[in-house]
Amino acid sequence: MALDQRADDQRAGSTAPTSTIAGAARLFDYWAIAYRRTWKGSAISSFVTPLLYVLAMGVLLGGFIKGDPTRLEGATSYLAFVAPGMVAAQAMTTVFGEVTYPVMGMIKWHKAYFGMTATPLSVPAVVLAHLGFVLFRVGTTCAVFLLVMAPFGVFASVTGVVAAFFVQLLIGLAFATPIYAFSAGLKDESAFSLVFRLGMMPLFLFSGAFFPITNLDPWMAALARATPLWHGVDLTRMLTLDRLDWSMVAVHVAYLAVLALAGWFWAVRRLSRRMIS
Numbered sequence: 529m530a531l532d533q534r535a536d537d538q539r540a541g542s543t544a545p546t547s548t549i550a551g552a553a554r555l556f557d558y559w560a561i562a563y564r565r566t567w568k569g570s571a572i573s574s575f576v577t578p579l580l581y582v583l584a585m586g587v588l589l590g591g592f593i594k595g596d597p598t599r600l601e602g603a604t605s606y607l608a609f610v611a612p613g614m615v616a617a618q619a620m621t622t623v624f625g626e627v628t629y630p631v632m633g634m635i636k637w638h639k640a641y642f643g644m645t646a647t648p649l650s651v652p653a654v655v656l657a658h659l660g661f662v663l664f665r666v667g668t669t670c671a672v673f674l675l676v677m678a679p680f681g682v683f684a685s686v687t688g689v690v691a692a693f694f695v696q697l698l699i700g701l702a703f704a705t706p707i708y709a710f711s712a713g714l715k716d717e718s719a720f721s722l723v724f725r726l727g728m729m730p731l732f733l734f735s736g737a738f739f740p741i742t743n744l745d746p747w748m749a750a751l752a753r754a755t756p757l758w759h760g761v762d763l764t765r766m767l768t769l770d771r772l773d774w775s776m777v778a779v780h781v782a783y784l785a786v787l788a789l790a791g792w793f794w795a796v797r798r799l800s801r802r803m804i805s
Contacts, residue, residue, distance in 0.1 A: 551653025552660060555644065559661040570625075570665075578673040581614050582607075582680070601740055603769060608682040612692065612764040613737030615673050619666050619696040620757055623703040624728045626662045628720045631711040634658070635802060642803065651800045655792075659704055666700035667693075684770035692767040699760035702784040705791025713798040731757045759783045 603609035634641045644654050674689055683689045710723070734744065735757035741749045752758050763780040766772050 548650060548652040548656055551649045552656040554649065555654070555657035558644075559657060559664075563661070563664075575669070575672050578614070578618060578669070579676050581618075582611065582677055601765060601769075601771075603765075605682070607680060608769065609765070610738055611677045611680070611682045612768045613761045615670055615677075615692065615696060616699055616757060616760040616764045617732050617735075617737045618673050619670050619699045619760065620703050620731065621728065622666050622669050623662060623700050623707065624724065626665055627658075627704050627708040628711050628723060629717060631658070631708055632714065632717050632720075635712065635799075636716070641799070645803055651803060652796050655708070655795050655799055659701070659708065659792075659795075662704045662708075663697055663700055666704075667697060670696040683768050688767040688770050692764045695760065695763050695767065698781070698784045698788070699756070699764075701788040702756050702760070702791070705788050705795050707791075709791055709795035709798045712795060712802050731755055736761045756784060756787055 601609065641654055645651060670693060674693060677683070678689070707723075711720075734748070735741070735752055735755050737757070741752045741758065744752060759780040763777060763784075766777065
């Protein structure tokens with residue numbers, strides 16, 4: 529009788545829901561194996577493209593642009609101005625690539641999410657594990673970007689560069705959670721072309737990464753300041769140039785953190801509804 533009760537208790541414990549963090553940790557092996565099998569497909573965009581961007585935009589094009597600190601937000605060269613913008617843009621584009629089609633694939637094509645949630649893993653744990661992998665991808669690509677730029681002498685201090693690296697994780701999270709939520713609720717992938725064309729590309733070009741937004745018309749400059757990438761670019765630039773405005777630092781961090789938190793709740797809600805629809 530005691531043995532039967534113990535067996536029942538063990539079976540009940542094996543199917544009990546786990547905590548979000550513990551459940552996400554159980555998916556570490558899945559994402560590690562997935563990355564080990566697919567990393568070569570992203571090697572060019574993650575590790576070679578940063579070097580090409582630095583050479584093309586910063587060194588070659590920058591050689592034709594006068595390094596006027598009054599016009600380049602304190603940067604003494606165009607390379608020093610554009611480098612932090614390219615890092616932040618790299619964080620954003622990495623996220624777009626990781627939480628659009630891959631999320632759709634986990635739901636619609638190979639249905640991995642359904643297998644995960646058929647176990648004691650909860651939807652929040654599944655979302656957290658996937659976002660953790662996205663942050664890993666952002667961290668590795670941006671770390672390579674920063675290392676590539678280090679020999680060019682565009683950073684004012686090591687402390688600023690380290691802080692800028694962690695800012696890229698915050699930028700990545702601020703983009704990852706709302707875009708993940710958007711992807712999780714889609715029935716098909718047709719909307720992704722609009723996301724890339726009307727979302728990612730305008731942000732990439734007009735959020736202050738390649739030129740000061742003061743060059744834009746006032747209404748366009750105001751619109752640019754409302755975008756998460758501008759907040760990320762400006763914060764990264766302040767850190768790498770060691771020209772901190774602490775009030776603006778607080779605004780940037782708060783903006784990105786609130787966006788990431790709001791996106792998290794939206795993502796969990798959208799995926800939960802999708803899994804039962």
